[in-house]
Amino acid sequence: MTRPLQVDPRGLRFSAALTSVVLAAALLAPRPVALVLLAAQALVFATGASGRFDLSPYGRVFARVVRPRLGAPSELEDARAPQFAQGVGLAFTLVAVVALAAGLDVVxxxxxxxxxxxxxxxxxxxxxxxxxxxxxxxxxxPARA
Amino acid sequence: MTGTWVLLGALVATAAVALLLRRRDGRFAATGVAAPASPVDDRERVDAADLDSPLGERATLVQFSSSFCNPCRATRVLLADVVRSVPGVAHVEVDAESNLELVRRHRVLRTPTVLVLGPDGEVVQRASGVPRREQVLAALAQAVPED
Known part of the structure; x- marks a missing residue:
């Protein structure tokens, strides 16, 4: 039995803050810039959704710049739920990318x-x-199955 | 222009949800109304067989948790401490993912959810989110018949 992957919850919050900034910028930017920002964010979500939090650029910034200043985490968190949440984020940004590319700006x-x-x-x-x-x-x- | 409005809407929605969570988290609410005159007692129940653990003599705190739920730990520590200070009360933690039948029966949507059972296993109070100590004690006071 392998131990489920553990992540630093402070890193997740830090990543969420950077994600918020990128998504807010995408809302305000002209369409071509918004497309680039959303595509980049989708890639970041994809790293988390596939469980490779170590590959996430936000996670790397956190590990290199922020964590050394904060010290060791008091507790770690099971990665399964955040991994799932990153997948949800990925789905929404992919819809946004496809819709914007197709000219459905409001969607x-x-x-x-x-x-x-x-x-x-x-x-x-x-x-x-x-x-x-x-x-x-x-x-x-299981109820549906 | 639409983007600016969506951004404003998102900020307002976030603030609204955050405030709602702050108000609701950990707040206990009475579940069904106890009808003493009614011949049939149809209040929701949880029994020892459901929990695989004996009920508390006076009350039981049933905590639904999931392995990945961070606030569940804080709740576990708090409830374990409450149980030590109030005699006759048991704390039972249920893993939501491996007890989906119980989760569905009691319509648990979030972890942690805490049910307060009376002496016969009837569900008297419930709360979701991390409760504060005084909220748990107040809910217990409602559940435990005064002697």
């Missing part, structure tokens, strides 16, 4: 807005919306 911006709310909640109050949905979905899954 793209609203999808970005939803991802931004989730990222902000995580960054500001430490509430992980994607993680909370995880149990709701687990609850539904």
């Amino acid at each position: 793209g911006l609203v999808a970005t807005g939803f991802a931004l709310v989730a990222a902000l909640l995580n960054a500001v109050v430490g509430f992980c919306l994607g993680c909370e949905t995880y149990l709701v979905l687990r609850r539904l899954a």
Whole structure:
């Protein structure tokens, strides 16, 4: 049995803060810039969603610049829920990228807005919306099968 | 221009959700109304077999947790401490993912969710999110018949 991957919850919040800044910038930028920002953010989400938090550029900034100043974490967190949440973020940003590229600006911006709310909640109050949905979905899954 | 409005909307929505969570987290609410005159007692129950653990003599704190849930640890520490200071009260932690049947029956949507059971296993109070100590004690006072 392998031990589930553990992550530093402060790193997740730091990443959520950077994600919020990128998504907010994408909302304000002209379409070509917004597309680049969202595509880049989708890649970052993809690293987390595939469980490679160590590859996430935000995680690397945290590990190199922020953690040395904070000291060791008092506790670690199971990576499964944040991994799932990153997948939810990835889905929303991919919808945004496709919609913006197809000229459906409103759809793209609203999808970005939803991802931004989730990222902000995580960054500001430490509430992980994607993680909370995880149990709701687990609850539904076997009933449907 | 639309982007600016979406940004403003997202900020307002975030603030609203954050405030709502702060107000609701850990707040206990009475579940079904106890109807003493009714011949059939149809209040929700949890029994020792559901929990695989005996109920407390006067009350039981059932905590639904999941392995990845960070606030569950804080709740576990608090409830374990409350149980030590209040006699006749048991604390049972249930892993939500491996007890989905119980999770569905009691409509648990978040972890941690805490159910307060009376002496016969009837669900008297419930709360989701990390409760404060005084909230737990107040909920217990409601659940435990005064003697």
